[in-house]
Amino acid sequence: MIRVLLADDEAMIRSALAALLRLEDDIDVVAECADGQQAVEEALRLQPDVCLLDLEMPHLDGVQVAERLKRTPATRCIIVTRHARPGVLRRALESGVAGFLPKSRGADEVAAVIRRIAAGARYVDPEIAADALSDERSPLTARELDVLRAGRRGETSEQIARTLSLAPGTVxxxxxxxxxxLAVDSRQQATLLAEERGWL
Known part of the structure; x- marks a missing residue:
């Protein structure tokens, strides 16, 4: 049996997909989680074979969950998302995610991808892969992206400086x-643009 942890903050989608996957003879949904923090805690406790993670969740997004589970090599992660931005794909792959697919796929396709990932393969939806190849790369440095990430919720320069151990002037x-x-007027606009392009 392939033991699967399912994490999605939309309860109806989560429970419907869990019910459909439980119809498969070789898949056992061992946990259903409503946010990223709960997904990490349950994955560390249960050590599932595969974590099926929604990209956008409260507390931690799917990629952040995958990053925290990298030290658990027996568990492999698949990201599912409604908005498959190519930059997010790059971030996911850098975090050790083994699979990436849009939410528009049917349960039978999701089950097939789970089997491939559990067998040690990787899977990226072909449309997303094609988009990623043609997408522009971020012009921002890693440190500039860190500053945007640390100020995502409107933190001041001083707060960002403390978070990143930098001087406020450097921030x-x-x-x-x-x-x-990015040719924008505010940090908020820069953050929105970077999120839309999948750089954050």
């Missing part, structure tokens, strides 16, 4: 560079 310099590179 302001990074923000100025980001605004110039």
């Amino acid at each position: 302001r310099n990074h923000v100025s560079a980001v605004l110039a590179k």
Whole structure:
């Protein structure tokens, strides 16, 4: 049996997919989680073969969950998302995610991907892969992206500086560079643009 943990903050989607996967002879849904933090805790406790993770969840997103489970090599992660932005795919693959597919796929296709991932293969939806090949790369440095990430909820330069162990002036310099590179007027606009492009 392939032991699967399912994490999605939309209860109806989560329970419907769990019910459909339980109809498969070789798949056992061992946990259903409503947010990323719960998914990490349950995955560490239960050590499932595969974690099927929604990309956008409260507390931790699917990629952040996968990053935290990297030290659990027996568990492999698949990201499912409604908005499959190519930049997010790159971030997911860098985090050790083994599979990536859109939510538009049927339960039988999801089950087939679960089997492939459990057998040690990787899977990326062909349409997403094609988009990723043609997508522009981020012009921002890793540190500039860190600054945007740390200020996602409107934190001040001083708060970002403390989070990243930087001087506030250094943070302001990074923000100025980001605004110039992205041709936007505010850090909030820069963050939204970076999220839309899948760089964050």
